[in-house]
Amino acid sequence: MTLSIEGRTALVTGANRGLGRAFVDGLLARGARRIYAGTRGDAPWSDPRVVPLTLDITDAAQVQDAVARCPDVDLLVNNAGILRLDPLVGAADDSAARQAMEVNYFGTLRMCRAFAPVLAANGGGALVNVLSIASWVAPPASGGYGASKAAAWSMTNAVRVELREQGTLVVAVHAGFIDTDMVTRVRAPKASPSDVVAQVLDGVAQGAEEVLVDDESRATKAALPRDLEELYPRLQQVWDARRRGPRS
Numbered sequence: 642m643t644l645s646i647e648g649r650t651a652l653v654t655g656a657n658r659g660l661g662r663a664f665v666d667g668l669l670a671r672g673a674r675r676i677y678a679g680t681r682g683d684a685p686w687s688d689p690r691v692v693p694l695t696l697d698i699t700d701a702a703q704v705q706d707a708v709a710r711c712p713d714v715d716l717l718v719n720n721a722g723i724l725r726l727d728p729l730v731g732a733a734d735d736s737a738a739r740q741a742m743e744v745n746y747f748g749t750l751r752m753c754r755a756f757a758p759v760l761a762a763n764g765g766g767a768l769v770n771v772l773s774i775a776s777w778v779a780p781p782a783s784g785g786y787g788a789s790k791a792a793a794w795s796m797t798n799a800v801r802v803e804l805r806e807q808g809t810l811v812v813a814v815h816a817g818f819i820d821t822d823m824v825t826r827v828r829a830p831k832a833s834p835s836d837v838v839a840q841v842l843d844g845v846a847q848g849a850e851e852v853l854v855d856d857e858s859r860a861t862k863a864a865l866p867r868d869l870e871e872l873y874p875r876l877q878q879v880w881d882a883r884r885r886g887p888r889s
């Protein structure tokens with residue numbers, strides 16, 4: 642199943658900054674007819690093809706309102722997400738872990754459920770879920786984020802099976818670091834948001850069910866059968882070094 646971007650009507654969640662904003666720009670550049678830009682605040686666009694939409698994906702009423710206001714969507718990009726730096730055991734309470742699940746898992750699932758009938762009514766279309774390498778390798782410093790992305794990966798795979806009959810292409814996007822506000826404190830190679838978007842839109846156009854945007858995501862997926870031997874020793878070293886603190 643292939644899906645040209647030109648002439649599509651897209652809805653992007655978390656569209657006001659970071660990767661979401663790059664999705665809006667990329668969709669405009671590829672000739673999308675209309676883009677509903679979901680935001681919780683300011684809407685920084687002047688292009689008439691961009692229609693701002695107040696949308697907090699944890700708010701069931703706002704999601705239902707979005708369905709009513711966007712009946713022509715045939716490309717849903719579930720991009721909105723949060724990351725809080727909190728370990729699982731060492732956190733003061735479980736609020737970060739719950740919040741990550743609320744947004745990254747339940748919010749994304751809410752959008753999939755709400756817009757599946759809209760996509761069906763518009764010929765099937767495509768649904769893109771922005772996941773992470775944290776779906777596969779759990780970051781100890783932000784354990785709730787990893788758990789929520791693992792849950793969202795599992796959900797994406799199940800939703801793909803459910804929606805195949807209605808002709809919806811369900812695309813999982815996995816990335817290492819992307820150069821956005823979410824990881825400003827990280828000092829490591831980061832993909833540019835526009836490059837990630839280009840790969841995702843190419844993937845959608847080619848009917849890809851999974852887009853691995855960088856070496857990190859490709860290597861991580863390839864290492865899954867040996868994750869405890871290959872992926873976790875490096876994480877353990879970083880974690881142990883952080884616990885020891887700077888040497889005097």
Ligand SMILES: NC(=O)c1ccc[n+]([C@@H]2O[C@H](COP(=O)([O-])OP(=O)(O)OC[C@H]3O[C@@H](n4cnc5c(N)ncnc54)[C@H](OP(=O)(O)O)[C@@H]3O)[C@@H](O)[C@H]2O)c1
Binds near residue numbers: 656658682748772818
């Ligand atoms: N950056 C990375 O290294 C990286 C790597 C892999 C995957 N990802 C994933 O990429 C996606 C985009 O992240 P980003 O890097 O662009 O992060 P970002 O710069 O922090 O932007 C996050 C976006 O999500 C929105 N958002 C947060 N909670 C929301 C909610 N409840 N309802 C609606 N919108 C909400 C934010 O809106 P406000 O402006 O209102 O807060 C913002 O627009 C996320 O799913 C993230 O997990 C990021």
